[in-house]
Structure formats: structure tokens, C-alpha cells
Amino acid sequence: MHALRWPVVLFDLDGTVLDTVELIRASHAHAVREVLGVELPDEELMAGIGTPLREQMEVFSAERADELFHVYRAWNHANTARLIERYPGVDEVLLELEAEGARLGIVTSKMLDAVELAFAALPPPIVWDVVITTEDTPLHKPHPAPLIAALERLEGTPAESVYVGDSPFDLQAARAAGMAGIGVTWGAFGRAALEAEEPLVVVDTPAELLEALAG
Ligand SMILES: [Mg+2]
Known part of the structure; x- marks a missing residue:
């Protein structure tokens, strides 16, 4: 990886970063x-x-x-x-993005205590710059509010940001927030359900994800 296409990369948690x-x-x-x-x-x-x-x-x-x-x-x-399980190859993507200087965030509909349990079981390989949980906003995915909240904390703009997720709700939220969306097929939903949301791209492997995130 030689450059980042987006300096801010936000991730869904369940079915995207961790196999829950x-x-x-x-x-x-x-x-x-x-x-x-x-x-x-x-x-x-x-x-x-x-x-x-x-x-x-x-x-x-x-x-x-x-x-x-x-x-x-x-x-x-x-x-x-x-x-709970890790997805092979996802930690390496996160480490690569961190090494390239990306600002990295989790935007999940999970509650904070459940996120803490997940991270206690499988400690993240990086330090997340922001973690938005269901308690942080009154409205939730597919509404863009949680993504906007993450950008406020990171002082980022939608144009410089991308959201990576495994569900149609993730991709709907990304579009509503005015940011690029990338669907991943290793989670809870299939390719057809993700492509129906017309994201920038749908990827099948962490290696393909890293390619899509490169400048
Ligand atoms: Mg998910």
C-alpha cells in the first residue's frame, strides 16, 4: 500500500472486523x-x-x-x-492502515458493554481513534447519525471518509452520510444484498479490501 484513498476509514464491528x-x-x-x-x-x-x-x-x-x-x-x-472469532487477514488490514496514518474508527449499533466484552475476548491489534456505540446517538444505522458522530470526533469530512460494513444498513448509512461505502461479503449478508445498495465496491477478502482502500 502506497497511499490512502481516504484518510478516515470507519468500520462496522459485527461481521466486518470481528466474526460474531x-x-x-x-x-x-x-x-x-x-x-x-x-x-x-x-x-x-x-x-x-x-x-x-x-x-x-x-x-x-x-x-x-x-x-x-x-x-x-x-x-x-x-x-x-x-x-467470537477473528477473521483471518482483517487485523493485517487494520495494522497496514494504521501504519499509513489513517484515522480509524468503529461505528457499531452494539451497546458499549458488549463492545467491551468483544474487545476483552479478542483485543484489537490497533488503537481505535473513535468507537461509536448505540448509546452515542439517538438515531441509528441506516440513519447517518452514528457516522456523522464519528466524523465529528475525528474532525473529518464525508468526502475524505469511507465506511466498511457487511450489511445493507451500513451501506445505506454511508450513502446518507455522503461518504463512500464498501461492502464485505465475509459477514452476515451475501453479495446480492450488498450490491443492491450500489456501494462503491463489494469485496470478498481482506486483501481486496486493502486494494480498494489504497490510493
Ligand atoms: Mg455488521
């Missing part, structure tokens, strides 16, 4: 089984991934969303260290 896809799927399955007594297909369990947890629970049951939320979180937190 099985953790999330199993947490959802546990919550709807315990609270609602149902088994839902993975596609239904995973449809809202990338939006705040409380909103996803509203979709499963408006009346029992609070209970689902608490049962999900208790199981998820108890099983984070066991089920």
Missing part, C-alpha cells in the same frame, strides 16, 4: 426459544443484524421485546468469549 455472526445467530435462537417458545429459521433470526438489538426484538414480538432483549443479552454476554 454465529454468536449473534445463537443468541437470537436462544432468546426466541426461551421467551416465545419458537424455533425460527436463520434467515429470519438474522434479518435485522446491524440495527440496534432492542429494535430487532420488537420485530420478533412487540409485547415481549424487553424480555427478549434481556434474555438475549444475558446469553450473548455469557457466550461471547466462547463464540
